[in-house]
Amino acid sequence: MNDVAILLPAFNGQAELERTLASFREESSVRVLIVDDGSTPPIVAPSMRGLDIEVLRLPANGGIERALAAGIDALAARGIRYAARIDAGDLATPQRIAKQRAYMEAHPRVAALGMWTHVVSTEGAPLFDLTPPADPAAIRRVMLMRSCFAHPSMMLRVDAVREAGNYRAQYRAAEDLDLILRLMQRHDCANLPEFGLYYESNEGGISATKRRTQVLSTLRLQLRYFRAGNLPDWIGVAKSVAHLVLPYRALRRLKAQLLR
Template sequence: MNASTLNDVAILIPAYNGQRELERTLASFSEDGPVRVLIVDDGSTPPIVAPSIRGLDIEILRMPVNGGIERALQAGIDALAERGVRYAARIDTGDLATPQRLAKQRACLEAYPRMAALGMWTHVVSTEGAPLFDLKPPADVATIRRVMLMRSCFTHPSLMLRVAAVREAGNYRAQYRAAEDLDLLLRLMERHDCANLPEFGLYYELNESGISATKRRTQVLSTLRLQLRYFRAGNLPDWIGVAKSLAHLVLPYRALRGLKARLLP
């Protein structure tokens, strides 16, 4: 691959403390050419320091105070647009990328101009790196549209986003706390296609202190609001999705995590 191929791609990673984990995440990227990185330091104390990692051109955007991931990502997308970046590759601190992830995603987005977001399958691991289970959401656009309110069709840190489409849709926003990814994707799908590459692109660290655990009720309530907003009465998966969200409000997090591990392929 020509080294200039990824010139219009940037890794977008919000960070709040966790310098060591951030460096490990960025060091996991393995591409044939140099890659730009925008770290959005969301008020870390001490401030995040840009690591020196071969193959990565790293810039830090510092938020004045800790305002949450939604505002950090919104600022990051706007900053990338100002810099002329076309594709934003999401990842979170603690997660790891598989080799050539960015090149594969960019090639697919280039081939399908109607596509605004492209995810990949995910290995879910513990904080020690032990395998827990795999996430293999549907890959094709039609299936995703049918079941998008029933199950999580995307792993947010695996996404590559078309920056112009994200801004056209209104960017990330804080209206649906802890469900900013679903909110964005549902808006994107009103005018564009979203899909997954049916191969593994991410090692996702399941952290008990992460958003899904510590803000679970907020996340579920935001998800339920989105499900009701986009609800299609004639689509059975939408009914199932609402029922699942209601169950999430009453069942313990650990019980749900164990059930997911047993049921997912």
């Protein structure tokens, strides 16, 4: 799998990063690009069996959007075709990379491929599962109503991402939705209906400022791509407005109950 690389942006959190990388279980060696976004002390590339790890150091902390964009450009320069996203603290299921690459090879119209996700607490206790639609047509219909992708579960075609304008900071904290919506203008995006990720939900790490920024960015994207004749788009806008006016913890509890 020389044309695939795990893309992991990091700002501090050396121990969490190492735990995440140790979760990968693949039959072939996999390349890893860690984008160190100005960590203090700097991230150190761990030595792990089956992983060829490189660290790209950015001169200062510029945010995840710029770190991801720099990572995509670096992978393109190295001839990598597929970028497999994950974040420090999350865990991969066995053979995730091989399964996603095989799907992408068999479906050349698909530019981005997610997987179903187990959401767990910081202690690893199960909270709920994310099982969004798999089919590109179904995703297009509800793309502004619900989150159709767990960003750290995704595999991306590097050339398609760069052609679409790469990650960008125009929509802070919603850089993944911004990219997906641009990719879907020329490509398909899909989910592999298998669990590929354990996503760590850390409410203590989510500030009110970041949450509001994310919701406002999402609402701006919803209005930009809004389709008046598509009912899910109306529902999506209403949900974003509700997120702006209702307490975060109440919404999290409601979401967890609905997804059980």
